[in-house]
Amino acid sequence: MTIYCGLSADELISESSISEYNSFYKNAVDPTSTILNSQFWTASYRVIYRTNAIIEGLSRSSNITSAKKNTFLGEMKTIRAFSYFSLVNIFGEIPLITSTNYAVNDQKPRTSIDSVYKQILTDLTEAVDLLPEYYSSPFRSRINKYTATALLARLYLYRKDWEKAEKSSSNIISSGMYSLPQNLETMFKNTGNETIWQLAPTNESYNTSEAAKFIPSSPGSVPRLLLTETILNIFEQEDLRKTHWIGSNVVNGNIYYFPYKYKNRSRNFIDEYTIVFRLAEQYLIRAEARMQLDNIEGALEDINTIRERAGLPHLSTTSKSELANAIQKERQIEFFAEFGHRWFDLKRTASLDQVLSPIKGTDWQSTDSLYPIPFNEILYNSALLQNAGY
Numbered sequence: 001m002t003i004y005c006g007l008s009a010d011e012l013i014s015e016s017s018i019s020e021y022n023s024f025y026k027n028a029v030d031p032t033s034t035i036l037n038s039q040f041w042t043a044s045y046r047v048i049y050r051t052n053a054i055i056e057g058l059s060r061s062s063n064i065t066s067a068k069k070n071t072f073l074g075e076m077k078t079i080r081a082f083s084y085f086s087l088v089n090i091f092g093e094i095p096l097i098t099s100t101n102y103a104v105n106d107q108k109p110r111t112s113i114d115s116v117y118k119q120i121l122t123d124l125t126e127a128v129d130l131l132p133e134y135y136s137s138p139f140r141s142r143i144n145k146y147t148a149t150a151l152l153a154r155l156y157l158y159r160k161d162w163e164k165a166e167k168s169s170s171n172i173i174s175s176g177m178y179s180l181p182q183n184l185e186t187m188f189k190n191t192g193n194e195t196i197w198q199l200a201p202t203n204e205s206y207n208t209s210e211a212a213k214f215i216p217s218s219p220g221s222v223p224r225l226l227l228t229e230t231i232l233n234i235f236e237q238e239d240l241r242k243t244h245w246i247g248s249n250v251v252n253g254n255i256y257y258f259p260y261k262y263k264n265r266s267r268n269f270i271d272e273y274t275i276v277f278r279l280a281e282q283y284l285i286r287a288e289a290r291m292q293l294d295n296i297e298g299a300l301e302d303i304n305t306i307r308e309r310a311g312l313p314h315l316s317t318t319s320k321s322e323l324a325n326a327i328q329k330e331r332q333i334e335f336f337a338e339f340g341h342r343w344f345d346l347k348r349t350a351s352l353d354q355v356l357s358p359i360k361g362t363d364w365q366s367t368d369s370l371y372p373i374p375f376n377e378i379l380y381n382s383a384l385l386q387n388a389g390y
Contacts, residue, residue, distance in 0.1 A: 001039075001040070001086065001090075001339055001340045002210060002337055002338060002339055002340065003021075003213060003225060004020075004024045004035065004039070004040075005090075005339075005340030005342070005343035005344070006225075006336075006337055006340070006342065006343070007021060007024040007025040007225075008024050008025070008027055008029075008343055008368070009342045009343040009346060009356070010228055010230040010231070010342070010346075010355060010356060010359050011227065011228060011230075011231055011336055011337055011342050012025070012225050012226065012227065012228065012259075012337065013025060013225070013226050013227075013228055014224065014225055014226070015222050015223060015224060015225070015226055015256070016224040016225070018224070020033060020034075020035045021224075021225070026360070026363040027356075027360060027363050027364055027365070027368035028363065029368075029371050029372060030372070031372040031373065031374060031375040031378075031386065031390050032374075032375045032376075033374070036371060036372065036374050037374035037376060037377070040086075040087075040090055040091075040371065041087075041091075041373075041374045041377060042374075044083045044086060044087050045083075045087075045097070047079060047080075047083045048080055048083050048084070048097060049097070049100060051076040051077070051079050051080040051083070052080070052097065052098060052099055052100050053100050054072065054076045055073060055076050055077070055080075056099070056100060058072055058073055058076075070130040070131070071130065071131060071132060071136070073126075073127075073130050074126070074127040074128075074129075074130030074131035074143065074145075074148065075127075075131070075142065075143045077123040077124070077126055077127040077130070077148075078123070078124065078127045078131070078143050078147055078148045078151065079143070080098075080123055081119075081120045081123040081124050081127070081148075081151060082151055082276075084096070084116055084119065084120050084123075085120055085151065085154075085155065086340075087116075088113055088116045088117065088120075089158075089340075089344050089347065090340075090370070090371050091370055091371055091373060091387065092110075092113060092370045092387060093110035093111060093112055093113055093116075094110055094111060094116060095108040095109065095110060095111060095381075095384070096108070096111035096115060096116055096119055098119065106380075106381070107381055107382065107383045108381070108383065109383040109384065109385075110383075110384060110385065117155065117159060120155060121152075121155060124148050124151055124152045124155065125152070127143075127145075127148035128145055128148045128149055128152065131143065131144055131145040131147075131148055132144060132145060133145050133146070133175070133177070139190045139191070139198065139200065139273060140195050140196070140197060140198055141197075141198055141199060141200045141273060143197060146171075146172050146175060146177065146178075146196055147196055147197040147277060149168050149171055149172055150168075150172060150196045150197065150277040150281070150282065151277070152164075152168045153165055153168035153169040153172070153282060153285050153286075154281070154285065156168055156289075157285050157288060157289065157348075158344075158348050160292070162289040162290075162292040162293050163289070163293065165285055165286070165288075165289040166286050166289035166290055166293065168285075169282040169283070169285045169286040169289070170286060172196065172279070172282045173279070173282055173283065173286065178193060178194060178195075178196060178279040179193050179194065179279070180194055180279055180280065180283075180305070180306075180309050181193060181194055182309060184240050184241060184243075184244040184245065184309075184310070185244045185263075188261050188262050188263070188272055188275060189271055189272060190270070190271055190272055190273040191271075192275075192278075194278045194279045194280065195273075195275050195277075195278055195279075196276075196277035196278055196279065196282075197275075197276045197277045198273040198274060198275045198276060199273055199274045199276060200273050201270060201273065201274075206267055206270075207262065207264045207265065207266065207267075207270055207271070207272045208262045208264075208272050208273065208274045209274070210259070210261070210262045210274060210337070211262035211263065211264055211265045211272065212265055213225060214247075214258050214259045214260070214262070214337070215247065215258065215260065215262075215263070215265040216249050216256075216258065217265075219249060220249070220251060221249065221251065222249065222251050222256055223249060223256050223258040225258060225259075226256055226257060226258055227246065227257045227258060227259060227336070227337075228359075230359065231332075231336050232246070232257055234329065234332060234333060235333060236312055238311055238312060239310050239311065239312055239333070240309075240310050240311040241310050241333060241334070244260075245259070245260055245261045245336075246258070246259070246260055247259075247260030259336065259337035261337065261338070262274075275338075276339060280306055280309075280334055280335075281334075281335070283302045283303075283305050283306055284302065284303065284306060284327060284330060284331050284334065286298075286299075286302050287299045287300075287302035287303045287327050287330075288324075288327050290302065291320060291323050291324060291327060294320070296318055296320065296323060299323055299327070300314070300315060300316070300317075300323070303315060303323075303326060303327055303330055306330055306334060307330070310333075328345065328349065328351075331345055332345070347369055352366070352368075352369050353366055365389060367387070367388045367389025367390075368389065370387045370388075371387070372386060372387050372389075372390035373385075373386050373387060373390075
């Protein structure tokens with residue numbers, strides 16, 4: 001998701017011959033794309049099927065303690081909610097499947113966005129009550145109460161439920177379990193205290209896919225994926241994030257810049273996982289919610305917490321519109337090349353046309369805001385209708 005959504009937005013460009021990269025960058029994703037089908041649609045629904053199966057199995061099980069059953073149920077509901085949250089923001093209306101009944105699910109039509117969000121909300125509110133506060137794994141790769149709360153805060157932000165967004169993010173910030181590390185160079189290590197939830201590598205011989213794909217194979221090679229001028233030019237001069245999170249290679253006298261949040265491309269030892277939720281997002285969710293609730297002072301306090309960590313001076317504006325722009329800029333910088341944040345932010349703030357038309361030119365059409373439903377899925381399921389423009 002990080003790479004392809006970054007290419008679709010204004011974060012990444014490709015120096016690779018990989019045709020899929022170019023199609024996402026040009027916003028010309030083909031419904032027959034193997035990446036679209038395998039990495040977005042099929043992968044998500046495979047996870048959803050497995051969570052449904054486990055939820056059904058747990059409901060019938062009598063050989064497990066109530067505490068463990070609640071934890072497993074909470075984990076599965078959070079994972080299902082996260083999968084649906086990703087799908088609905090990528091494809092729009094999608095089939096909503098909450099059982100393993102193939103006869104019912106085989107020809108399921110697309111469900112309204114509101115109904116999908118309602119299911120996500122139900123899953124997350126139940127998960128928050130079911131899950132413990134503590135982590136059952138040393139590297140925060142298992143889900144706890146605050147993982148579900150983090151996605152709940154994001155959900156409320158996207159749905160413009162400002163009071164609940166503020167409350168949810170505040171619950172995490174005030175929990176005492178998380179803090180903002182001051183060393184930006186090492187904050188994406190798998191032992192970081194900012195991390196709320198992270199994914200361990202699926203192959204124990206590798207670190208993150210981000211490091212493997214972003215970091216060039218040698219100091220003299222051109223990166224496959226480069227940061228755009230849009231991203232490079234948005235940083236303030238003294239911003240420490242530009243120093244620590246952007247790498248560069250000089251090849252034949254040309255400088256190529258690439259995302260360098262994850263720094264370990266080696267197979268020799270594992271010290272980085274892929275971070276899904278971290279504390280900085282909760283501060284910026286709360287800043288945006290407070291701004292919308294006319295709590296300008298509180299919003300400034302939150303955005304300045306993030307800016308201070310980046311070595312930047314505090315903002316002092318009292319203008320709501322200026323603060324709104326500052327928060328979106330801070331999100332763009334803080335979360336560049338992370339899990340599609342920028343692509344989703346442009347969509348939820350209705351900024352896609354304004355931002356991407358000047359950059360992409362005739363390659364950009366308003367209908368590109370949603371990816372196409374994979375062609376094979378439409379062949380299998382006659383009840384599925386394709387998104388406009390494809």
